[in-house]
Amino acid sequence: MVHRDDLVPESAPPPSAAQPRGGAGRIAIISAGVGAGHDGAAAGLAERLAEHGYLVDRHDFLDLLPTGAGRLLCGTYHRMLTWMPDGYQRLYAATDRAARPGAVWRALFRAAEQRTLRALAPDTRAVVSTYPGASQVLGALRRRGKLTVPAFTYLTDFSVHALWVAPGIDAHLAVHPVPAAQAHVQGAAAATVVGPLTDARFTPATAGQRTAARERFALPADAPLALLVAGSWGVGPVRRAATEIRETGVAVPVVVCGRNQALAEELRGDGIAHTFGWVDDMAGLMHACDVLVQNAGGLTSLEAFAAGLPVASYRCIPGHGQTNAAALDEAGLAAWIREPADLGPVLAELLHGPRGRAQRAVGLDLHRLAPGPVTAIAARTGPHPAPDAQPEVRRFAGRRRITLTAVTVAATACLGVAAPLAYAYNETPARFTAVAHYLDGDGR
Numbered sequence: 001m002v003h004r005d006d007l008v009p010e011s012a013p014p015p016s017a018a019q020p021r022g023g024a025g026r027i028a029i030i031s032a033g034v035g036a037g038h039d040g041a042a043a044g045l046a047e048r049l050a051e052h053g054y055l056v057d058r059h060d061f062l063d064l065l066p067t068g069a070g071r072l073l074c075g076t077y078h079r080m081l082t083w084m085p086d087g088y089q090r091l092y093a094a095t096d097r098a099a100r101p102g103a104v105w106r107a108l109f110r111a112a113e114q115r116t117l118r119a120l121a122p123d124t125r126a127v128v129s130t131y132p133g134a135s136q137v138l139g140a141l142r143r144r145g146k147l148t149v150p151a152f153t154y155l156t157d158f159s160v161h162a163l164w165v166a167p168g169i170d171a172h173l174a175v176h177p178v179p180a181a182q183a184h185v186q187g188a189a190a191a192t193v194v195g196p197l198t199d200a201r202f203t204p205a206t207a208g209q210r211t212a213a214r215e216r217f218a219l220p221a222d223a224p225l226a227l228l229v230a231g232s233w234g235v236g237p238v239r240r241a242a243t244e245i246r247e248t249g250v251a252v253p254v255v256v257c258g259r260n261q262a263l264a265e266e267l268r269g270d271g272i273a274h275t276f277g278w279v280d281d282m283a284g285l286m287h288a289c290d291v292l293v294q295n296a297g298g299l300t301s302l303e304a305f306a307a308g309l310p311v312a313s314y315r316c317i318p319g320h321g322q323t324n325a326a327a328l329d330e331a332g333l334a335a336w337i338r339e340p341a342d343l344g345p346v347l348a349e350l351l352h353g354p355r356g357r358a359q360r361a362v363g364l365d366l367h368r369l370a371p372g373p374v375t376a377i378a379a380r381t382g383p384h385p386a387p388d389a390q391p392e393v394r395r396f397a398g399r400r401r402i403t404l405t406a407v408t409v410a411a412t413a414c415l416g417v418a419a420p421l422a423y424a425y426n427e428t429p430a431r432f433t434a435v436a437h438y439l440d441g442d443g444r
Contacts, residue, residue: 024052026125028059028127029059030134032131037298052378057119057124059119061131061137064116109133110140112137113137116134117141117146126149127147128151129153129169132153138151152169152170152171152373153171154194157323157324157327158176159326170380175366198302198367202307210287213288214288223252225252226291227293228255230260232278234259238263239266250347251347256276291312294311294314294334295314296321297328301324305363310350311328313335333359
């Protein structure tokens with residue numbers, strides 16, 4: 001499912017920007033501007049590939065859908081997380097149970113195929129997806145022989161939703177053995193542990209860096225600080241979590257609201273003094289803080305591990321937020337706090353006890369011991385460039401193009417209108433479940 005956890009450094013290269021060196025060949029990366037997490041992983045991967053001499057082209061999957069469909073899909077996801085989280089949970093669970101994407105999803109993915117082929121340069125040697133929808137498209141193209149170079153999925157989550165696993169993908173690259181095992185059980189090809197991708201600025205802070213960072217962000221000099229994050233959209237029960245952290249007396253909450261300025265204003269009205277909107281220097285803010293509290297389990301958690309912060313999952317958003325919390329807890333990387341009464345004791349353990357020291361060590365090892373994704377990609381990238389895909393694209397007749405566009409608009413409208421209305425205007429959960437089953441292909 002689409003989702004996002006975190007903030008991307010402002011300096012990250014924009015989609016379609018090619019890196020200056022290309023002795024090793026050209027790699028295309030397809031992410032999605034849904035929040036910022038998928039793009040964050042793509043930016044990190046592009047940087048690593050460029051360091052190894054590859055040219056890198058970046059594409060946004062939302063731009064590869066028919067006009068307007070990508071924006072509608074992204075907006076619908078945002079609205080469901082914000083206004084009807086229970087509905088999103090049901091939709092996430094229903095699609096995760098399916099053996100294959102439902103009819104609506106298949107129509108949406110099929111409509112992106114010709115644009116995907118057209119976007120790839122003739123000398124592309126491999127394609128990497130950091131977004132499940134793009135993986136479904138690439139896998140289908142590989143199965144039918146229309147994409148003749150290796151296709152990879154880089155799993156950005158610690159839990160693996162069924163849409164991440166696409167037949168036809170050559171290898172699924174995971175940040176940890178837990179998601180690799182989940183992908184393997186679901187039939188993913190070549191599930192390989194390669195480790196996370198984070199900016200080099202995320203390192204454990206020295207005493208001097210900690211002092212300087214607290215001064216720069218106008219934070220208390222000596223109090224324990226709990227950094228509370230809610231992604232670039234600032235979704236979830238953030239106000240409640242911030243108030244509860246403050247009421248424990250164990251740590252002072254420092255809240256990042258992303259682009260949700262309304263949330264930032266509400267928190268300041270609640271008396272949460274250290275509230276920020278979009279933060280460019282997240283590495284510096286982590287240097288200033290002592291523990292991370294998150295609700296979605298994505299890129300910010302990986303950055304916190306690299307920065308040597310213990311991590312807690314608390315009041316997680318539905319869907320991937322909760323499944324990621326379970327997977328991180330299983331891996332011993334983040335404590336999943338399920339009850340408000342446990343918040344204070346767990347934070348105290350993470351700040352001052354052996355639990356926090358153990359988590360710091362495991363988190364740092366995750367970054368230090370993994371081989372990285374470039375090695376896995378290079379091992380499967382063939383010596384010959386991809387054939388020119390343009391003739392294949394031009395064989396799509398105009399009538400077929402119009403038909404695909406119409407199907408996609410209808411499919412996306414179903415996601416954007418039918419599902420929210422079903423939840424908003426029908427009090428019986430079974431009625432929404434029926435809509436979710438239809439989207440999943442069970443109601444045909």
